[in-house]
Amino acid sequence: MEYQGKQFFASFGIPVSPGRAVQTVDDAVAAADELGYPVVVKAQVHVGGRGKAGGVKLATNTAEAREHAEFILGLDIKGHIVRTLWIEKASDIAEEYYASFTLDRSAKKHLGMLSAQGGVEIESVAETDPDAIAKIWIDPVDGLTDEAARAWVTAAKLNPLATDGAVSILTKLYRAYVDGDADLTEINPLILKAPAESGEVHALDAKVTLDNNAQFRHEWDEYEATQVRDDREQAAHDADLQYVGLEGYVGIIANGAGLAMSTLDVVNQVGGEAANFLDVGGGADAKKFVSALTIIDNDPRVKSIFINIFGGITRGEEVANGIITALGQIDIKSPIVIRLDGTNADEGRAILEPHLGDKLQMQPTMLDAARTAVELAGGTVK
Ligand code: GDP
Ligand code: MN
Numbered sequence: 001m002e003y004q005g006k007q008f009f010a011s012f013g014i015p016v017s018p019g020r021a022v023q024t025v026d027d028a029v030a031a032a033d034e035l036g037y038p039v040v041v042k043a044q045v046h047v048g049g050r051g052k053a054g055g056v057k058l059a060t061n062t063a064e065a066r067e068h069a070e071f072i073l074g075l076d077i078k079g080h081i082v083r084t085l086w087i088e089k090a091s092d093i094a095e096e097y098y099a100s101f102t103l104d105r106s107a108k109k110h111l112g113m114l115s116a117q118g119g120v121e122i123e124s125v126a127e128t129d130p131d132a133i134a135k136i137w138i139d140p141v142d143g144l145t146d147e148a149a150r151a152w153v154t155a156a157k158l159n160p161l162a163t164d165g166a167v168s169i170l171t172k173l174y175r176a177y178v179d180g181d182a183d184l185t186e187i188n189p190l191i192l193k194a195p196a197e198s199g200e201v202h203a204l205d206a207k208v209t210l211d212n213n214a215q216f217r218h219e220w221d222e223y224e225a226t227q228v229r230d231d232r233e234q235a236a237h238d239a240d241l242q243y244v245g246l247e248g249y250v251g252i253i254a255n256g257a258g259l260a261m262s263t264l265d266v267v268n269q270v271g272g273e274a275a276n277f278l279d280v281g282g283g284a285d286a287k288k289f290v291s292a293l294t295i296i297d298n299d300p301r302v303k304s305i306f307i308n309i310f311g312g313i314t315r316g317e318e319v320a321n322g323i324i325t326a327l328g329q330i331d332i333k334s335p336i337v338i339r340l341d342g343t344n345a346d347e348g349r350a351i352l353e354p355h356l357g358d359k360l361q362m363q364p365t366m367l368d369a370a371r372t373a374v375e376l377a378g379g380t381v382k
Contacts, residue, residue, distance in 0.1 A: 001044040003086040005206030009185075012176040014169055015202045019088035028069035029062060031087040037061055038090040041068040045080035046230070048188075048207070049121070053077045058090055080230065091204060094196040095159055096189035098122050098133075099170060100207075101177040110138040112174070114156040114166075118189040144174040162192040165201030181214030232276070232299055239291035241278060248273025250373045251296035251305040251334065253289075255280050255319070256312075263308045266366050271382030272374035275301045284318040289326035297332045303377035305336045306369060309348075316340055316348025324355055335376040337361045339369035 006016040020031035021044065032039045043055030050056050055077050059065040065087070075082045096119035104111040115133045117125050125132055134156035138144050149167045158166055169190065177185040186207040193200040236243030242257060246264075250272050254260035260279045267274050276296060280288050296302055309319050320340065327336075336359065340348045349362065356362055361376070363369035371381045 001046060001084065001086075002042065002206050003044055003084075005208040006086075006203065008180060008208050009173070009176060009187075009203055009206050012172050012180065014172045014176065014187075015200075016206070017088045017091055017202070017204070019086050022069075022085050022087060023073075023083060025066060025069045025073060028073075028085050028087055029066050032059060032065035033062060035087060035089045037065075039065060040088045040090045041065060041072055042086040042088060043072050043075060043077055043082040044084040044086050045077050045082055047078045047080055050077055055082065091191060091202060092194035093189075093191045093204075094194040095162070095192040096204075097156075097158055097162070097166070097191070098125070098186075098188045099166075099173060099190045100184065100186035100188070101174055101182075102184050104137060107137055110140060110174075110177070112136040112138060112144070112152065112170070114152060114158075114170070116157050116159075118191075122188065138174070140178070143178075144171060146171070159192055159196055161196045161199050162201050165192070165199050166190070169201050169203070176208075180208075181211045181217060182208055183211050184209040232295060235295050235298075236278070236291075239288075239295065241280060241288070241292055241295070243279075243295065244277040245299075246274050246276050247301070248275045249301050249303040249377050249379065250370075251275045251278075251299065251302040252308070253278050253280055253292050253296065253305065254308040255282065255310065255314070259308060259310055263306065263366065263370075266370040267306065267373065269382070270367065270370045270374055272370065272377065272379050275299055282312075282314055284314045284322035286322045286325035286329070289322050290329055293326060293332055294330055297330075297334055302334050303379075304373045305332070305334050306373035307336060307338045308366060308369065309338070309340045309342070311340070311342030311344055311348065313343075316342060316344035316346070317351055318348075320348035320351035324351065327355070327360070332359075335359050335361070337363055337369050337372040337376060339363050339366055 003021045010016050022028045022031050038060045041057050043050045057068040059068050098115040098118035100113050117132045136152045149170050153166045187203045189204050191202050191204050230245050232245045250267050252263050252274050254263045257279045260277050264274045280292050374381050
């Protein structure tokens with residue numbers, strides 16, 4: 001979240017405002033009183049556009065700090081409920097800019113983007129005024145030189161008073177991106193403080209995505225702190241499941257990532273939409289099915305559940321027993337369809353057979369099961 005991103009930035013010497021992360025109204029007020037007014041009360045959620053959604057508010061005294069904290073805590077911002085606030089010393093803004101680094105895979109180079117039009121979504125700038133974004137491609141071997149950074153800042157047409165500050169902060173942002181093993185480091189808005197003559201450039205927001213593959217190089221807590229997950233993904237992560245939340249209505253459980261992906265394709269092919277990707281992995285632990293089924297069934301999007309299992313090292317009857325044990329322990333709202341194939345599939349099916357009914361069905365093939373899942377969800381089968 002923002003405050004964790006700011007801690008990450010601060011560790012690379014990027015100037016950010018002092019602040020406190022809090023979870024209650026009383027703590028928010030105490031933090032605001034301690035920091036001194038004016039402060040900004042900011043919702044901490046894993047989505048942007050908080051300002052527009054009423055999740056960023058300026059308080060000039062204790063009463064306002066309390067009022068804003070009460071309003072923002074519990075607020076729903078694009079499906080994310082606010083449970084943490086960041087109380088930050090307010091800055092006087094002369095100008096708002098945008099800056100980021102990401103990887104341009106096709107160019108095999110790092111891509112820096114800088115714009116004098118900050119504080120708004122960069123996608124909309126890219127649409128309405130693409131020339132307002134100055135891009136720089138950086139060879140990972142050469143890195144970002146001071147001259148290149150200076151030319152880039154000039155090309156972006158920032159206020160000349162901001163040039164030195166911007167070069168310094170962009171150099172540090174690049175270090176944070178490379179040495180911090182990030183996939184993305186973004187500051188929006190990057191501000192020139194008022195009065196502009198101060199030349200002070202400062203990060204007012206922070207977005208960081210770390211590279212999964214570099215996880216081992218970092219403290220786990222530090223890595224965890226900057227992960228972007230919705231509530232479903234967090235629950236799955238806690239249960240040690242490979243899960244990605246999607247927007248459809250058929251909940252998917254498969255064993256193996258490849259099979260899970262094929263399952264999404266087949267559901268799509270018959271005109272349905274998957275609510276998630278979920279790989280329960282090898283083994284047939286009832287506990288894993290309990291977690292997987294619970295996470296999927298708690299997702300309000302889900303209207304039916306498709307369990308797609310191919311027995312391998314874990315045999316069909318073991319998986320069938322795992323599923324039946326799990327279903328005995330929890331109450332699942334959505335109807336379920338199972339397709340079980342592979343090693344000892346017949347034995348597995350025999351175990352499932354006596355439990356079948358309206359709420360638990362079985363189909364012999366992936367395609368049939370996908371059709372049934374879409375039908376059970378009330379969708380139209382192609
Ligand atoms: P986002 O909407 O989720 O991107 O949240 P931001 O942290 O970017 O804040 C949104 C907007 O609130 C910024 O673009 C600023 O215009 C404004 N804002 C945030 N912090 C301050 C501050 O300290 N002082 C002032 N004056 N405005 C701020
Ligand atoms: Mn922002």
